Amino acid sequence: MLNLIKACSFQLFYSILIVSDINKGEFKLLEVRNLTKNFKNFIAVDGVSFEVNKGEILGLIGENGAGKTTIMRMLATMLKLTKGEGKIAGYDLVREPASIRGEIGILFGGEVGLYDRLTARENIMYFAELNGMTCEQAKKSIEELVKELEMNEFIDKRVGKFSRGMKQKVAIARSIVHRPSVMLFDEPSTGLDVSATRLIQDFIIKCKSEDKAIVFSSHSMREVEKLCDRVVIIHKGKIVEQGTISSLKVKYNNEDMEDIFVNLIGGSHE
């Protein structure tokens, strides 16, 4: 009897969490349905569907090779969809890639990808202009970012001799200079030290406070738990689970997200 009551109360609580997830749908800034990507005979992403609301951080979790970067590249319109559809900031993912690119900002992990012989300002300006900003708009936006990210001392110096942290700030400024409404973070803290990681995390939180829709891919459960409102767990290109962190913890009756993740993907290390 006690077990029955426990089970019913658990089901009721879980349902409330699910409903609360669904209700956020009216603020959707990113929505993809049946996202599929094949590379010849290899299915990298298989029928993935999710949505991200305004001011929400969605975590994409998966092992290396699970398909996270491929999903990110499809969202950034770098890769064409084999199948599926989607909308980002109201633009069609297949038919309006250029408009989507103007609405997204992307930050990659690993190599920050800056031009060493250009100054920090020139690097940011270049991407602002390529995103369709006028010279005046770009200058204004850069000045704001210089203040926000405390880049005064090095904004007019060439990037080549910058520390990792300084480069990271320039990369952040570059990703947001055109004021996108959707931010994509592809394992942004890979290879970073604690302070650089903190810088990125603070930036992600700031993006959330500015009501941007955020997709954040990572394989660090600590980071995901700290930042994400909801998670999508990807394994071999397919979604194996999704929901809020708390709902998943309740559903699997486990406080450790890492345990949940490992159990879901079958603990395999192929």
Added chain:
Amino acid sequence: MNKLVSVILFKELKDMLRDKKTLIVSLLIPLLLMPLLSIVMGKAMNSAEVDVKTNTNIVMVDKGNSTLGKALKQDKAIKFEEYSDGEAAVKNGKALLLIEIPKDFDMNITNGNMSDLRIFYDNTSQKSSIALSKITEMIDALSKQIVTTRLTKQNIDVKILTPINVSKASFQKEENAQGQILLGIMIPMFVLLYSATGTIAAATDLGAGEKERGTLEPLLTTKAGRQYILTGKLFAITIMGFLVSICSMIGLVIAMKIPGGMFASGSSSISLSYGSIALIGVIAIITTMFFGALELGVSIYARSFKEAQTYLMPFSIVPLFAAYGTMFMDAKNIPFLYFNIPMLNVSSVVKELTSGIYNYGHISITITWSVVYTVISILLARYMFNKESVIFRS
């Protein structure tokens, strides 16, 4: 020009021109290479000539104390060395040549017969060859003198030996003609070589370099479409390649004007008309774009800078074959087929232009084909730039 293309073009040019290595390798070296080479080579060549003229070390075996031996001894620049084995001395470089005058040399000449003479020299030595020509000149002068004496004795006019007096004339001065022949050899090679090699550094940096730096993906996520990115990059590569070609041409012209340089006296008059220069410029730009697009396509395919450099290595060799194809060909007799083959057509028409030939048929065919080949190479680069498996090749 589209705003996005100009943004990409100016950024790429700024980026490349700020690189000291690019400035040195792509602009300064082509500008200085030929003049420096000309000075060094010219100095080496001249010093060998001056050295031999003032100090001709020879071994003479004159068994009969001949008139020729006496005549040679009168030349203060000729130094006579004593070696038991004259041939070995020449082989070892101790003497420039060995001259053996037989005992009956004078007697044969006095009797109106032919006298033998043996010269042993080192045909692999520049100095020995110069000494040979100096000694041969002296022998020829003595020969003429002997013939004149013989004919005069028999009351025969010396003119009998030259029944035809040839008066040579041409539309070009002798030194100008030499300069033009040299230009006909060098400029087609330079146009091809520098159009191909001048773009390699830029193509490597703007293709594989973007991948390696991690700047390609952020670039692809901007509003600028891939066609604008490609066009901007292609223009930047072409401009850099053309600058390299211009620098190398200026270097060549300076080298030809240097007195005492390897191009003889430096008096070689370079008589290229403005029309020829303009046409060569147009062809060089199209050729540079052709190579630039091909190299960018290859560079995009490469996973890293190093891989791109390996793939692009043939681009500095293949154009040389095309240049060699017409190098020693008479500019007036280049086969029509040559004007249709990639690279060979550029070499052929540039050779014609440097020789003052304006065959508008050949020029049009070459430009048309070059444009066609360039469009094909741009399409290839575009294909590579749009292919996901190439862009994200890992």
